[in-house]
Amino acid sequence: MNDHILIVDDEPSIRNSLQSILEEEGYEVSTTDSAESTQALISEKLPSFDAALIDIWMPGMDGLTLLDWLREREENFPVIMMSGHGNIETAVRATKKGAYDFIEKPLALEKILLTLQHALKERALERENKELRNRTMLDGVEIIGNSKRIQEVLAELEQAAPTEGWVLIHGENGTGKELAAKHIHLHSKRNQMPFVAVNCAAIPEAMIESELFGYVKGAFVGASRTKPGKFSQANGGTLFLDEIGDMSLKTQAKILRVLQEQQFEQLGGTETHDLELRIIAATNKDLEKEIQAGRFREDLYYRLNVIPIELPPLRERKEDIALLVDYFLHQFSQSGGFPLKEVSNEAMASLNQYYWPGNIRELKNIVERMVIMVREREISLNHVPPVIRLSNAEVMQVGNLPNNLRQAMTVFEGLFLSESMKKNQWNLDQAAIFLEISRKELEEKIQQFEITVPLDI
Ligand SMILES: Nc1ncnc2c1ncn2[C@@H]1O[C@H](COP(=O)(O)OP(=O)(O)OP(=O)(O)O)[C@@H](O)[C@H]1O
Ligand SMILES: [Mg+2]
Known part of the structure; x- marks a missing residue:
C-alpha cells in the first residue's frame, strides 16, 4: 500500500503543488487548511496516515501547537515542519518538540522528497521493532494441556x-x-x-x-x-x-x-x-x-x-499435571542452565493427588524450586514439599503409615494447617483466628511445613 501523507497549510497554492508532486511520486495525499480541521480529521483517522508536512504559521492554532497535540496522541508519528519565516530558533523549537525535520520555504523539491523518504523509512523500522517487541512480549503464551476441559x-x-x-x-x-x-x-x-x-x-x-x-x-x-x-x-x-x-x-x-x-x-x-x-x-x-x-x-x-x-481449576483436569510438569521442567532447566531432571513415579503420583489451590502458578513455582534445589538427576518423593506429599489420606494407608505417633501427629498437623488456610481463602489473619493461634505462630508453621501460599492472594 502507498504511504499516506497529510499536508497542512493555509496557502492553497502550496497545498496543491505539494499534493501533485507527492502524488506523482506515488504517495497517497490528503490536505487540510488549518490546525483545527487537522485535529478533527486526525482524531478519527490518525492510524491511516504515515507522515505529515505541517506549516508553522497559520491563522488560528499554529503548527507548533498542533505538533504538541499530535505528540500526545502518538509519540512517534513523523512530522516535518515547514516555514517561510525560517530561523534557527524556530527550527530548534520544532525539533525539540519532536518534529522529524524542519524545511524552509520556498520549498526545495529534492529536500522535501528526501526528508520524507527518511522519515518514512525510520517509521517503518520502528513499526517493525514494535511488532518484534510485541511478539516477544507474547512469547511463552502457549497454553499447555490435553485435557478435554482445556481443549474446550x-x-x-x-x-x-x-x-x-x-x-x-x-x-x-x-x-x-x-x-x-x-x-x-x-x-x-x-x-x-x-x-x-x-x-x-x-x-x-x-x-x-x-x-x-x-x-x-x-x-x-x-x-x-x-x-x-x-x-x-x-x-x-x-x-x-x-x-x-x-x-x-x-x-x-x-x-x-x-x-x-x-x-x-x-x-x-x-x-x-x-x-x-x-x-x-x-x-x-x-x-x-x-x-x-x-x-x-x-x-x-x-x-x-x-x-x-x-x-x-487444575484439580479438575489432572491429566494435564504431568504435561505441565514436563513443560516447566524444560522451561526452567533451559533458562537456568540446569541439566534436565526427571520426576520419579512416586513424586509424580503425589503431585497428581494434590488439591492445587494455587493452580498452575503454584505448580510452576514448585517445579521451579525443585529444578533449582534438587541436586540429583531424579526428583523423588522426598523432594516434593511436605504439604503436597502428605495432604493425601492415602498416606494413612498401610505401607505409607507414619512410623510413630509423633510423626503421625506431624502429618496431621501439616494437613490440617493447609486445609484451614484453604478454608479461609489463604487469609492468614483469618486462618490464625480459626486455628486459635497467633499470626506469628502460623507464619512459623507455614515455614516449618513448607506450605506454599499461592501468590497474589
Ligand atoms: N495452560 C497453561 N500452560 C502453560 N502455562 C500456563 C498455563 N496456564 C497458566 N500458565 C502459567 O501459569 C502462571 C499463572 O497464569 P496467569 O498469570 O495467566 O494466571 P491468572 O489466572 O491470571 O492468575 P491470578 O488470578 O493469580 O492473577 C503464568 O506464569 C502462566 O504463564
Ligand atoms: Mg492474573
Missing part, C-alpha cells in the same frame, strides 16, 4: 479471538486468566497493536483515574508533564482489565461511563479522546454473587460479559 477452553478462545466481542474470563487464582487474555489478543486482528494489562486490585483507589485516563500537565500537584493513561496506551489494541471484581463501586461507575460513551478525558484535560479498543476482563470472584451482595454493578457486568470464558 482453547476452542472457545480461538472462536472468540477474531471477533471484536468483549470477553470476561473467570477462574481461580493461577488458572491462566492473563495467559488466556494474551492468547485472544495474539489471535485477533489487533495483534499488531498493543496489549496493555491493568491490575485493578493493585492500583490504589486515589490513583485509578490517573492510571487509566492519564493526566495533563498541572492537573494536580506533581503532574509536571502530560502523561497518557492505560486507555490511551491500549488504543487500537486490547486492554486487559484484571481483577475487576476488586474495583470499588466508585471506580466501577467511572469505568462504566467511559465504556458506554466510548470516550474519555485525561485528568485536568478538556479534550475528549475516542476509545477504540477491545476489553478483556478477568476476575476470580463470582460476579453474580458480588452483584447480589451489592459490591458489583450489574450494568457493568452485562457490558463486559459478552463472551464468558471459564478456566477450570
